[in-house]
Amino acid sequence: MSAGMNIDSALREEIQKATTVLFNQTIESFQVQPTNPEFEGSHTLVCFPLTRISRKGPEETARLVGDYLLANSRLVSSFNVVKGFLNLSIADRVWVEVLQGVVNDTRYGVSARSGKEVMVEYSSPNTNKPLHLGHLRNNFLGYAVAGIYEAVGYTVHKVQIINDRGIHICKSMAAWQLSGENETPESSGLKGDHLVGKYYVEFDKRYKAEMKQLVDQGMPEAEAEKQAPVMLHAVDLLRKWENKDADTVALWKKMNGWVYDGFAATYKRMGVDFEKLYYESATYLLGRDEVLKGVEQGIFFRKEDGSVWVDLTADGLDQKVLLRADGTSVYMTQDIGTAILRFRDFPKIEGQVYTVGNEQEYHFKVLFLILKKLGYAWAEKCFHLSYGMVDLPTGKMKSREGTVVDADDLMAEMVAEAEKQTRELGKIEDASEEQVRELSEMIGLGALKYFLLKVDPKKRMLFDPNESIQLQGHTGPFIQYTHARIRALLRKAESMGLASAGWSGLETLDASEREVIALLTAYPQKLREAAAGYSPAVVANYVYELAKSYNQFYQTIPIFQETDGARRDFRLALSRAVADVIKKGMRVLGIAVPERM
RNA sequence: GGCUCCGUAGUUUAAUGGAUAGAACGAGAGAUUCCGGUUCUCUUGGUGGGGGUUCGAUUCCCUCCGGGGCUACCA
Numbered sequence: 244m245s246a247g248m249n250i251d252s253a254l255r256e257e258i259q260k261a262t263t264v265l266f267n268q269t270i271e272s273f274q275v276q277p278t279n280p281e282f283e284g285s286h287t288l289v290c291f292p293l294t295r296i297s298r299k300g301p302e303e304t305a306r307l308v309g310d311y312l313l314a315n316s317r318l319v320s321s322f323n324v325v326k327g328f329l330n331l332s333i334a335d336r337v338w339v340e341v342l343q344g345v346v347n348d349t350r351y352g353v354s355a356r357s358g359k360e361v362m363v364e365y366s367s368p369n370t371n372k373p374l375h376l377g378h379l380r381n382n383f384l385g386y387a388v389a390g391i392y393e394a395v396g397y398t399v400h401k402v403q404i405i406n407d408r409g410i411h412i413c414k415s416m417a418a419w420q421l422s423g424e425n426e427t428p429e430s431s432g433l434k435g436d437h438l439v440g441k442y443y444v445e446f447d448k449r450y451k452a453e454m455k456q457l458v459d460q461g462m463p464e465a466e467a468e469k470q471a472p473v474m475l476h477a478v479d480l481l482r483k484w485e486n487k488d489a490d491t492v493a494l495w496k497k498m499n500g501w502v503y504d505g506f507a508a509t510y511k512r513m514g515v516d517f518e519k520l521y522y523e524s525a526t527y528l529l530g531r532d533e534v535l536k537g538v539e540q541g542i543f544f545r546k547e548d549g550s551v552w553v554d555l556t557a558d559g560l561d562q563k564v565l566l567r568a569d570g571t572s573v574y575m576t577q578d579i580g581t582a583i584l585r586f587r588d589f590p591k592i593e594g595q596v597y598t599v600g601n602e603q604e605y606h607f608k609v610l611f612l613i614l615k616k617l618g619y620a621w622a623e624k625c626f627h628l629s630y631g632m633v634d635l636p637t638g639k640m641k642s643r644e645g646t647v648v649d650a651d652d653l654m655a656e657m658v659a660e661a662e663k664q665t666r667e668l669g670k671i672e673d674a675s676e677e678q679v680r681e682l683s684e685m686i687g688l689g690a691l692k693y694f695l696l697k698v699d700p701k702k703r704m705l706f707d708p709n710e711s712i713q714l715q716g717h718t719g720p721f722i723q724y725t726h727a728r729i730r731a732l733l734r735k736a737e738s739m740g741l742a743s744a745g746w747s748g749l750e751t752l753d754a755s756e757r758e759v760i761a762l763l764t765a766y767p768q769k770l771r772e773a774a775a776g777y778s779p780a781v782v783a784n785y786v787y788e789l790a791k792s793y794n795q796f797y798q799t800i801p802i803f804q805e806t807d808g809a810r811r812d813f814r815l816a817l818s819r820a821v822a823d824v825i826k827k828g829m830r831v832l833g834i835a836v837p838e839r840m
Numbered sequence: 841g842g843c844u845c846c847g848u849a850g851u852u853u854a855a856u857g858g859a860u861a862g863a864a865c866g867a868g869a870g871a872u873u874c875c876g877g878u879u880c881u882c883u884u885g886g887u888g889g890g891g892g893u894u895c896g897a898u899u900c901c902c903u904c905c906g907g908g909g910c911u912a913c914c915a
Contacts, residue, residue: 274856274857274858276856276858279859279860280862281859281860282859287858287859289858289859291858291895291896294895301895325859326859327858327859327895327896328858328859369915406915408915409914409915410914410915411914411915523915548913550913559842559843560843560911561842561843561911564912564913565913566913567913568913569913571913573912573913573914573915574912574914574915577915600909601844601845601846601908601909601910602908602909602910603909603910604843604844604845604909604910605843605844605909605910605911606910608843608844629845631845631846631908631909632908632909667877668876668877697853697854698852698853699853699854701845701846702845702846702853703845703846703907703908703909704852704853705851705852705853707851707852707865710852710864710865713865714877714878715864715865715878715879716852716864716865717852717853717863717864717865718864721864724876724877724878727876728875728876728878729875731875731876732875732876734875735875736875772856775856776856780854784853784854784863787863787864788863791863794878794879794880795879795880797875797878797879797880798872798873798878798879798880798881799872799880801874802874802875803874803875804874805874839876840876
């Protein structure tokens, strides 16, 4: 057994051995959980399931296993039984060995490359307006899930599909043509995506005004929706685009180009990136062949008007159109094509993760089912990482009413707030302006990311900007602060010439030290849990627990006042290990932590 | 109507079927401050209602109530 052994698995083996010896039967699945803090011990064996093979009461069973482990396992130093729960204490010298293992393993928590590959799609915006708060949750989630899969040994391909064609961008184009007066990002000083977004809003305003006028003149509303001049203009642009009209395509390219420049700046600030971009304009025709193939195979069927459908009523879903009567693709068609294309581009990926809001759950259910019907085995490994809406304390966001929270604005506000806080605290007086900016960026973005990631993705959540940036409480800055403080402590130790490693022979520990080590050992398991559940919240909550647990230790155990050199060095090593795991865990989530703040 | 997700202290949230449901903010009291504004301890208070399965249910099943979403030849 190496110094970096895994207590949990070693203990499980010994428990299994114990049951085999005691009850003449090997038990395959049993549960070892962290001991409830009010009881003595760190690992608890739940003994109720064992009673089947022990044929004794839960308490008696627990005592037998406890006695055996105490006598035969070098891990276990004592035990107690509460009802059917066997609480085990691990010997302090074992904890010391475990910490030694963590400290020696420079790649602790990073699994070796498994050769497995996975694709994660996130962001996937429309190109007619800037990114907003919802996109922030999307991007941070996708990026973090990618980070988690990398940490557990996957090669991850980060991609997005850019919805660059369709009526939405034509609306912005139409409004720009009608009232843009050749305004450009350069002439206006506006970020490209914001400029295009401005004309999207402009379109909507114009559209509503024109509709009202038509309705007032006696036109039915449904008719007015179609006949409003600005809408006719947009539809005409879409038709021209599809016919590859040179001027229209040029305008489309120009305005999309502005948006991409704007997005690039936003992604940079968010700290997210992509290996490959898929463009809807390049893939929207791809699915058609697959669908036609499916028709031949009898998987899909054609209606009298020539449109193609899939019948999913046997699976409890509806019928869904896949090709229009005129033979053109719909959203579903292109997603079928894109999925297949991606597996051709990356033949080794075992599956795809689609980070898309929960309003599209039905869409993905249908998509995966269709892919399965088409005979793609990997359809089973496709996962819709669905997430709920983000609300603000001030109320709901409505993009049409202009109450949407812009991603750029929000990030800027968070960073400004962080800077204000940092300057007030005045611990960075000797730092350069550049350093202050960098630090504020780190704290502002860290607060934002952590707050959005700590909540289970499935849940609709409330983002409270003020709470998120607080230095105390369940926040990113609290964790960043804990890290910075440990680094300060280590710098001091270094300047004092301390931190040798002569502590391996320690025999006794304080309870708070044990608890911190126990949490440190849980890190790899937490990463696996997070990967299995596609939930960055698992990692986020774990890092918080670790920071809190360290603070308890820090509060009660003196370090520099400790006269026993081995003990002091052990505490320094423990502190360093905590700082490292905090840094790694936050890094997995896409959050940076500062050396000082 | 059908499908689906969600419902946990005043608020924001945690809990692979396990112990007396764990935190954070807020409010009240106290301790500590070797490094760093800290931090820690205690008090306050909760599983929407009703059934079922189980030794054991926040968790699984049924039902009702409440909220969100989907149910487009838009993407």
